[in-house]
Amino acid sequence: MSWSTGLGLLALAIWLYLLMGRGGFWLARERDDRDRPANPARWPSVTAVVPARNEADVIAQSIASLLRQDYPGAFRVVLVDDGSDDGTATRALAAAAGNGTRRLEVVRGSAVPAGWTGKIWAQHQGIQRATSPDDRPDYLLLTDADIGHAPDNLRALVAHAESQGLVLISLMAELSCRGWAERFLIPAFVFFFQMLYPFAWVADRKRALAAAAGGCMLVRRETLERIGGIASIKSEIIDDCALARRLKTQGPIRLDMTRRAVSLRPYAGLSDIGRMVSRSAYAQLDYSPVRLMGTVVGMAITYLVPAMLALFYSGSAQTAGLGAWLLMVVAFQPTLRFYRVSPLWGVALPAIAGAYTVFTVQSAMAVWRGQGGMWKGRIQARVSAP
Numbered sequence: 426m427s428w429s430t431g432l433g434l435l436a437l438a439i440w441l442y443l444l445m446g447r448g449g450f451w452l453a454r455e456r457d458d459r460d461r462p463a464n465p466a467r468w469p470s471v472t473a474v475v476p477a478r479n480e481a482d483v484i485a486q487s488i489a490s491l492l493r494q495d496y497p498g499a500f501r502v503v504l505v506d507d508g509s510d511d512g513t514a515t516r517a518l519a520a521a522a523g524n525g526t527r528r529l530e531v532v533r534g535s536a537v538p539a540g541w542t543g544k545i546w547a548q549h550q551g552i553q554r555a556t557s558p559d560d561r562p563d564y565l566l567l568t569d570a571d572i573g574h575a576p577d578n579l580r581a582l583v584a585h586a587e588s589q590g591l592v593l594i595s596l597m598a599e600l601s602c603r604g605w606a607e608r609f610l611i612p613a614f615v616f617f618f619q620m621l622y623p624f625a626w627v628a629d630r631k632r633a634l635a636a637a638a639g640g641c642m643l644v645r646r647e648t649l650e651r652i653g654g655i656a657s658i659k660s661e662i663i664d665d666c667a668l669a670r671r672l673k674t675q676g677p678i679r680l681d682m683t684r685r686a687v688s689l690r691p692y693a694g695l696s697d698i699g700r701m702v703s704r705s706a707y708a709q710l711d712y713s714p715v716r717l718m719g720t721v722v723g724m725a726i727t728y729l730v731p732a733m734l735a736l737f738y739s740g741s742a743q744t745a746g747l748g749a750w751l752l753m754v755v756a757f758q759p760t761l762r763f764y765r766v767s768p769l770w771g772v773a774l775p776a777i778a779g780a781y782t783v784f785t786v787q788s789a790m791a792v793w794r795g796q797g798g799m800w801k802g803r804i805q806a807r808v809s810a811p
Contacts, residue, residue, distance in 0.1 A: 429738055433745025436731045440752035448623030451616070451756040453763055455624035457581060457596060457681040462588035468498030469563030469587070471579060471643075472555040476534075476547030477517070477570035478507040483689040485520035490574040492521055492528055499562070500528065500579065503555045504570075507534040507547040513570075530554065541659045549655050556646060565649065567642040571690045572598050574641075578685040582643040585679065592648040592676035593669060595637035596683040601691040602764045610698045612770065613777045615682070616760045621709075622666070627680045635673040639665030641686040648675045662708040682763060699784045706788035717789050721782055728753065728778035750775070 444451060473491050477484055484504075491502050506514040514531050521529040532554050537546045548567060555562060564586065566579065578596075586594050597618070602611045622636035642665065649655065652671045661667035669678055692698045710716040731753065734746025754771035761768055770777075 427742060429734060429742035430740070430745060432726065432730050433734045433738075433742045433749065436726055436734075436749040437745050437752070439727050440731075440749045440756070443620065444752060444756055447620065448625045450619040450623035450625070451759060453619065453682060453759040455628070455679075455681050457585070457683045457685060460585075462584045464584060465587040468496065469583065470499035471496065471564045471566055471583065472500070472560075472562040473502045473566040473568055473579075474548055474551035474555055475502065475504045475568055475570050476507055476544050476551060477504055477509065477513050478543065478547070479509045479511045479513060480570040481509070481511040481513045481516050483571045484513050484517045486573050486689050487568075487570050488517045488529065489520045490576075491568070493576050494574065494579045495576045496579045496583070498583070501555075502529045503532060503551045504529065505532045505534045505547040505551040505554075507543060508536075542662065542664065545655060545659050545661070545664055549659070552649075552655055556650075562646055565644045565646050567639070567644060568686075569640045571688060572640045573687050573689045575685040578641075578683075579643075581685060582641075586643055586645070589679070590677060591643075591679055592645045593637060593672045593678040594643050595639075595665070595669070595678070595680045596641040596686045597638040597680065598640040598686040598688050599682075599684050599764075600688045602766060603691060604694070606694045606698060607692050608764075608766045608770060609773070609777060610695070610780065611692070612757070612760045612764045612766060613774065613781065614698075614702070615764075616757055617781065619760070622680070624680050624682075627669070627678060630677055633670075633673070635666065635669040635678060636680055637665040637669035637678070638680065640688070641683075642668070644668075644672065645676075648672060651675055663705050695780070699780075699787065702781060702784040703788035703791060706785040707792050708788075710785075710789075712789075712792060714789070717785070720785060724778055724782045728775045732775035 475487070488502065488504065494500060504514070504517050517529065517531060532550060534547050534550055537543050552565060555565060564583065582594055585591065597615060600611045600615070601607055622634060626632045626634045627636050652675060657671055658664050658667040672678055707717065710720060731746045731749035734742050735750050738746065753774050757771040757774050758768055761770055
């Protein structure tokens with residue numbers, strides 16, 4: 426057997442495993458609209474905590490969508506203005522003027538202490554304000570300032586949490602997918618996330634795997650306090666998954682795809698998406714050069730080798746490459762359908778994976794330069810160069 430045929434068979438075996446042995450991640454079946462739980466006998470109280478740093482372009486839409494929730498129980502919103510200099514707080518208050526000003530409280534955030542990431546520190550301040558001794562909500566809705574919510578989103582979240590006894594339910598917000606760069610990269614971002622964290626396994630109490638999407642997370646307050654509060658993950662770059670891991674030790678969690686929560690900010694081009702990925706890619710590898718090398722090699726074998734063999738080789742090597750390429754195209758289809766883009770983007774998955782590999786290497790290089798984890802002008806990951 427030639428080395429090329431061996432590589433082709435390895436890639437084919439990888440894709441057979443991914444399709445049949447990885448929790449059915451590629452089917453994108455875990456959706457918040459697939460089941461309709463009964464309304465709880467009593468609607469628990471909820472407070473939304475929104476950290477915001479220079480979000481003037483989207484904050485009005487986000488806050489208005491929260492204040493328009495048709496939630497039957499007690500609900501209010503705490504916005505933490507995290508050192509904004511673009512009028513974020515003013516625009517939020519203006520948006521609230523016609524949508525329930527009394528339910529919105531704006532907190533001016535203080536400087537980030539050593540050992541904290543900026544977003545988590547802002548959330549911590551918001552949670553402190555939201556859980557005063559005379560007002561302790563049953564749930565906290567931790568959501569980003571660039572997320573818009575359908576009017577029934579909170580009602581659905583709480584109904585799911587109450588009916589299933591969840592300590593956390595999180596939604597993978599629908600990302601913007603209109604421009605060519607977004608169509609090229611965004612569905613794959615969700616596809617790769619599902620591959621890394623199969624949503625069915627996240628919900629399985631028998632598995633330790635846990636994940637969440639930080640844009641929309643409904644958390645049971647008592648459980649959050651039991652694990653030491655948000656301070657227990659104060660230095661985490663991938664804070665949503667870190668919080669999910671801790672909460673899953675206390676009870677069931679759930680992560681779904683959704684159309685009820687959407688990202689309000691489009692990506693202008695490849696570089697914008699690249700910065701989004703690079704912010705946390707190396708942190709996902711625990712800042713390990715060995716894992717980085719393994720990831721690059723693994724991505725090459727899984728995605729690039731099949732295309733190279735299919736296009737430039739013949740015989741059994743080409744057949745194996747074509748088989749692996751076909752399987753990846755098939756696997757990508759449900760995510761492409763969710764994002765309403767052409768199924769032909771599946772053929773481009775090797776090139777898309779190549780771009781994500783470059784972003785991951787760039788993430789490591791940024792950390793080595795002392796500029797890792799950049800978020801809103803703050804450097805949050807500092808690791809010595811290898």
